[in-house]
Amino acid sequence: MAKLGDVFRIKTKFGFAYFQFTKRDKLMGSLIRVFPNRFNLQEDEIKDLINSQTNFWIFFPVSAAEKQGIIEKILHAPIPDHSSTFPLFRNGIANSATGKVTNWWFWDGEKEWKVGVISNEQRKLPILAAWNDTLLIKRIEDGWLPEKDPR
Known part of the structure; x- marks a missing residue:
């Protein structure tokens, strides 16, 4: 079973990409932090x-992805201080006509509150979602970042 701090690799068309398991949430499940796109690294790197x-x-x-062999644990490491607290997430429903979110909500892992329109700086906040391996791989390969999300 995966432990907080475990570092995994996942195969992409560019080689292996890396992430760290950082938190468990009762509602959303396992939270990971995906590292900047650097592929096929040695252990020291x-x-x-x-x-x-x-x-x-x-x-x-x-845990499910590890059991299915989709990801592979490569090492265990302490979670750095800068990534040890639960991040603030943004969440919203896109308008079906425009594809844009006009009323954003923030969630801190405990409570949620409406904020409406967000600033460019707030667009950098992570988007509250759970992804499968197919979407995770695609987003890594595309160089996706929350601030690039078109919503």
């Missing part, structure tokens, strides 16, 4: 990557 900033946060079924 991965240890350096762990201390880097997070590319994006997303909920992902870590």
